[in-house]
Amino acid sequence: MGLVGRNGAGKSTLLSILAGLRTPSAGELLLDGHPVTHEPQRLRARVGLLAEPPALHDEMPVARFISWCAGLRGIARSRREAMTREAMRRCDIEDVAGKLVGELSHGYRKRVGIAQAIVHEPDLLLLDEPISGLDPSQILAMRALVRTLGERALVIVSSHILAEIAQTCDHVLMLEDGKLVLDKPWNTHGQELGELEREDTVTLEVVLETSDSEDARGILASLDMLMGTEQLSQRAGTARFITRVSREDHHQVARALVERGANLLTLREVDREAGELEELFVRFARQSDGPEEKGKGEEE
Helix, strand or coil, rough: CCCCCCCCCCCCHHHHHCCCCCCCCCCCCEEEEECCCCCHHHCCCCCEEECCCCCCCCCHHHHHHHHHHHHHHCCHHHHHHHHHHHHHHHHHHHHHCCHHHHHHHHHHHHHHHHHHHHHHCCCEEECCCCCCCCHHHHHHHHHHHHHCCCCCCCCEEECCCHHHHHHHHHEEEECCCCCCEEEEEEECHHHHHHHHHHHCCEEEEEECCCCCCCHHHHHHHHHCCCCEEEEEEECCCEEEEEEEEEEHHHHHHHHHCCCCCCCCCCEEEEEEEEECHHHHHHHHHCCCCCCCCCCCCCCC
8 A cells, every 4th residue: 555645744643653653642543443542562563664764773783683673572582583584584684684784775774674574474564665765776676575565464655756656556545634535546546647647748847926826727727738737735825736748848838828927927936747646646636526535544
């Protein structure tokens, strides 16, 4: 499952609550249908968490650190060595078992973080921004690892990068201001997402200074070169929109906006977007037709 949303939407807070590290100020957390909001130890025994940044002890050797984490999860001493070896094997870190955690590269540290999260074989695995800071080859390896982990547990991946969710998840949850606004299988919007990311179009974010967002929308709608324009926000006289344009026309958008809206708005910014999920899913959240989805899953 992909957990997405803007910065500050509540993703990391929700993961902390699910991991038993924070207590929600409202609502109830259920495990197998039973309340566990005030039973963090019971919850932690079933859940593994990779935080961002990973919570590691730099002065400990890798194998010892993972074994120590197994002990914290209640694993009997007689089983720790075997379970530590298995966790390291699955994360492909056996070659650094004797190294100090603090000596490892960023990519290896991420893998050690996952190993400590799975050493007790949890039913739920929470990964907060697992590809953050990784190089391209490490990202590919991490995606493959996440898919493998999903064969044994429910994995929730928190990210705002579309490629990360598209490559690893088959269900998407979106948070906005601490509320669940989207809860859909990935293939519900797969075809539409593919259309948004066609190679012959690019995605632009347009920021306008205007006292009337309706006028701004009208001006954007009058530009035939723009496709699928949606407003993202309106704050203090500034309106933000996301739109698509053909690759060959996208350099002309700024000039066309200035010419068409000279007396009604001021163009502040036109940025080419890489298709980040936090922007695209604003559209899907507004289009989701189930009022029953709104207000579910309040994080605190």
